Amino acid sequence: MTAPVKPGPPRWYRPRSLRGKLLIWLVPLYLVMALLSGAASYYRYEALIRRFMDELMETLAYSHGAGRIEDIAPLPLLSLARANENGAVVVQLWTQDGRLITSSRSDAAVPLQAKPGHHLLVDEKNKDQLWRVFTAPPGVRANQPRVQVLQSERFAKEEVARRTFFAAVPIALLVPVTLLVLWLVVARTSRSLHSVADHVARRDHRNLDELPASQVPEEIAPLVGAFNTLLARLQQAFVAQRRFVQDAAHELRTPMTAVALQMENLRASVPDGQARDQLAQLEAGMRRAHHLVEQLLCLSRQDASATPPPTDPVDLTALLRESVGQCMALADRRRIEVGFNGQVAPVFRASVSDLRSVFDNLLDNALRYTPEGGEIEVRVHTAGGRAVVDVVDSGPGLPHHMLERVFDRFFRMPGAPSGGSGLGLAITRAAALRQGLSVELRARDDGASGLVARVRLPA
DSSP, rough: OHHHHHOOOOOOTTOOOHHHHHHHHHHHHHHHHHHHHHHHHHHHHHHHHHHHHHHHHHHHHHHTTTTTGGGOOOOOOHHHHHHHOOOOEEEEEEESSOOOEESSTTOOOOOOOOOOOEEEEOSSSTOOOOOEEEEEOOSTTTTTTTTEEEEEHHHHHHHHHHHHHHHHHHHHHHHHHHHHHHHHHHHHHHHHHHHHHHHHTTTTTBOOOOOOSSSSSSTTTOOOHHHHHHHHHHHHHHHHHHHHHHHHHHHHHHHHHHHHHHHHHHHTOOOOTHHHHOOOOOOOOHHHHHHHHHHHHHHHHHHHHOOOOOOOEEHHHHHHHHHHTHHHHHHHHHHHHEEEESSOOOEEEEEHHHHHHHHHHHHHHHHSSSSSEEEEEEEEEEEETTEEEEEOOOSOOOOGGGGGGSSSOOOTTTTTTTOOOOHHHHHHHHHHTTTTEEEEEEEEESSSSSEEEEEOOOO
């Protein structure tokens, strides 16, 4: 039993994805920088507020300590809520011997500190209340009051947190905005790269035009330029190859035709027996060589020509009947029965010459491998919602691992009948691809020996 396939990571999270790599590296970096910025803001505001509050408390203490004890009036009382929420200070006036004269908050249980300066003390009555205390030094006169100023520590912490929050909000908003902009920029760049990749994928030996470099980033432009240089070299190589094949085939055609005529003239002068048998073998070899030259010329013309878009619809049934009729003479000589079964009559726009090349080669291949007394049937029907043409023979068939290999140029099966060039199926597939068709070989569905050459027509 096959184990279920686990879903892979999302496309953007793949290690080789540019967006994934940027997010993996930049998101933690942004978060760390945001945390460091928040911590720096917190400590900066804490130092600023502490210094401001300390200076305020010192100024207030020294201003109250400049008078005389006999002139002191009771201070207005201050509520605890106001002290905690608004940061209002509590002022205490003491005598030199430590007796409380007046206080703006009577229930603030903080005794006079013997040591002048700033202190952090807990309220003796309300243990949840923490006071920041400044005790002024004693005055030089005996009738000067001692002053102690209190301010809520809770207010200071809340004020620091509030200011830090408002300072961190823009940074927190900037992180997703920056990541979104980064995502869009990378996505746009990726689209341009995918466009270049699509152009590369559409290139073949018939289309080696330069890749467009107007929309790619400057960093990728050298790569596109290198591809264009390589495509230009490939185009030159293909042109040189086609020119060589054409020149060689043309140069071979004339002397081979002359040799064939000489052999035809020589046949009447050759007596029966071993000499005539050897002449027959020589003629068979010459026919094979002539067939190979014609196939090379056909293949070279297909590689060199760009098929113009068809303008007139083609009746495939009529075309197939003509192809079957042309092969009937050879089929009759070999006592091969050729049938036609047209369940549908497709009509579509295509090149007639390319369609003839496809089906003539398939029929020739079927006749070549079907033994004498065998059967060939051409079927036009639908499969998978598309019209298909099946050329079914009763030959020996092919091993499964050879069904694609036989489409390679100059490939021939071991033990194949003589006379072939190994180019017929290569020419067939090339012509089919130009017209949007697909060609595949498969075993017969009924279990009989033979092969099915299926041509899928355009949707």
